Amino acid sequence: MSADLSGLIQISVPVYATARHLFIYELETLKKIGQFTYQGEGWGLTTDGKHLLMSNGSSVITLHDPDSFTIIKKIHVHDGDNFIDHLNELEFIKGEIWANIFMENFIVRIAPKTGEVLGWIDMNALFNRLAPTNKIDVLNGIAHDEKADRIFVTGKLWPAIFEIKIPTERQYPSQK
Numbered sequence: 534m535s536a537d538l539s540g541l542i543q544i545s546v547p548v549y550a551t552a553r554h555l556f557i558y559e560l561e562t563l564k565k566i567g568q569f570t571y572q573g574e575g576w577g578l579t580t581d582g583k584h585l586l587m588s589n590g591s592s593v594i595t596l597h598d599p600d601s602f603t604i605i606k607k608i609h610v611h612d613g614d615n616f617i618d619h620l621n622e623l624e625f626i627k628g629e630i631w632a633n634i635f636m637e638n639f640i641v642r643i644a645p646k647t648g649e650v651l652g653w654i655d656m657n658a659l660f661n662r663l664a665p666t667n668k669i670d671v672l673n674g675i676a677h678d679e680k681a682d683r684i685f686v687t688g689k690l691w692p693a694i695f696e697i698k699i700p701t702e703r704q705y706p707s708q709k
């Protein structure tokens with residue numbers, strides 16, 4: 534079984550990857566040092582520094598204990614009264630969960646405590662920057678370089694990784 538690396542994250546020292554099993558690797562040697570199995574699907578994986586956060590293609594993000602993988606909490610992601618489905622790749626960025634919506638060119642910014650959508654980021658402009666000859670697939674990669682505070686996005690089969698900067702809150706006010 535091959536691991537789905539779109540959920541690849543690092544929490545303290547080990548590296549985690551999902552594919553119905555969650556594999557844990559030692560960072561330096563990439564030797565497998567543990568694994569968990571879980572019910573349902575595992576799409577995206579990130580960490581708030583203490584817990585693991587996993588998506589499964591629904592509107593629910595599960596918060597897990599990193600040692601036992603026990604579910605501590607379910608975060609129901611919603612924008613007003615609407616639950617936001619197809620949450621895919623996750624990235625924890627400065628106190629928010631960012632998730633792309635599978636098959637759509639949008640990233641949502643989510644409040645981890647309440648599951649409320651704080652804002653939508655339109656990624657359509659990136660597609661125009663890729664050559665029409667590129668056989669690109671869906672947006673599915675978000676990464677945050679904490680040290681330099683830089684945000685990167687990419688997609689399946691994309692020949693490029695983009696660094697993005699979001700406009701100020703004043704230009705794109707959140708829902709709250």
Ligand SMILES: [Ca+2]
Pocket residue numbers: 539579622623624674675676677
């Ligand atoms: Ca990520």
